[in-house]
Amino acid sequence: MGHLSNETDFFAVLEDRRWLAPGILEFRLRRPEGFAFIPGQFLRFMMDGYQREYTMLSCPEAQTIDFCIAVAAGGRFSTEIQQARIGSRFQVSGPLGHFVYQGAGNPAVFVATGTGVAPFVAFCRSGVARALLLHGVHHADGLIYRNLLVAAVKPYIVCIRRPATIPEDGIEIYAGRVTDYLKSELAPGTYDFYLCGRRDMIRDATAVIDGRFGDSRLFIENYG
Numbered sequence: 001m002g003h004l005s006n007e008t009d010f011f012a013v014l015e016d017r018r019w020l021a022p023g024i025l026e027f028r029l030r031r032p033e034g035f036a037f038i039p040g041q042f043l044r045f046m047m048d049g050y051q052r053e054y055t056m057l058s059c060p061e062a063q064t065i066d067f068c069i070a071v072a073a074g075g076r077f078s079t080e081i082q083q084a085r086i087g088s089r090f091q092v093s094g095p096l097g098h099f100v101y102q103g104a105g106n107p108a109v110f111v112a113t114g115t116g117v118a119p120f121v122a123f124c125r126s127g128v129a130r131a132l133l134l135h136g137v138h139h140a141d142g143l144i145y146r147n148l149l150v151a152a153v154k155p156y157i158v159c160i161r162r163p164a165t166i167p168e169d170g171i172e173i174y175a176g177r178v179t180d181y182l183k184s185e186l187a188p189g190t191y192d193f194y195l196c197g198r199r200d201m202i203r204d205a206t207a208v209i210d211g212r213f214g215d216s217r218l219f220i221e222n223y224g
């Protein structure tokens with residue numbers, strides 16, 4: 001897919017940073033002149049002695065390239081991005097990745113856990129709306145970009161094991177994991193599934209999809 005790979009290395013300046021929710025930080029780099037990407041792609045941060053990948057949330061035309069990170073206690077990049085001074089330069093490589101919207105085909109089902117919602121935020125910002133979105137979170141706080149997603153996709157179903165704390169305006173709530181929803185709620189059919197999140201969800205959801213929706217297409221972004 002040659003059109004997706006015009007990867008380059010460059011430096012980008014940290015322009016802003018804010019807490020979206022407890023434990024979830026959004027950070028923005030100034031978009032370098034001429035930098036282009038397709039919604040759903042990610043950048044690789046070339047740090048001193050290690051590398052980390054983050055999915056771009058912003059639309060390609062925006063002046064900043066935005067990301068969100070679930071801050072891991074003791075995590076290397078988590079710590080560095082919290083401490084970095086505004087104006088710091090980061091060496092990055094990209095754009096990278098093939099987790100991009102494939103166009104209207106089978107009904108689309110977007111499945112995210114936590115900050116795995118990032119590529120779907122980027123899809124929505126670029127006008128992709130015909131999808132069912134399942135967002136799995138531990139707490140109501142994890143419903144990042146809720147207003148954008150409520151306005152952009154229908155249905156937008158929040159999967160949470162203790163739903164009592166969530167105000168229902170505009171969203172549907174399912175008391176269980178995203179994989180439980182796929183197992184027992186989603187009607188039989190042929191879909192285009194897009195899965196993004198940590199490896200346990202990807203593994204469990206893939207097993208359900210293979211078992212129940214065998215003719216479907218499956219696109220995966222595994223956060224590890």
Ligand SMILES: Cc1cc2nc3c(=O)[nH]c(=O)nc-3n(C[C@H](O)[C@H](O)[C@H](O)COP(=O)(O)OP(=O)(O)OC[C@H]3O[C@@H](n4cnc5c(N)ncnc54)[C@H](O)[C@@H]3O)c2cc1C
Nearest residue numbers: 042052053054055068069070072075076077078115118223
């Ligand atoms: C293609 C791609 C795109 C990605 N995009 C994003 C993104 O947009 N947003 C994002 O938040 N992450 C994203 N990730 C994951 C990200 O690259 C890092 O792995 C993550 O942020 C942890 O990095 P760290 O250096 O802070 O922690 P590390 O030093 O790598 O990890 C510290 C410890 O915490 C654990 N850990 C790390 N993160 C979590 C977590 N969220 N929940 C539970 N345990 C955790 C690790 O397994 C490890 O044991 C992406 C990964 C890939 C491969």
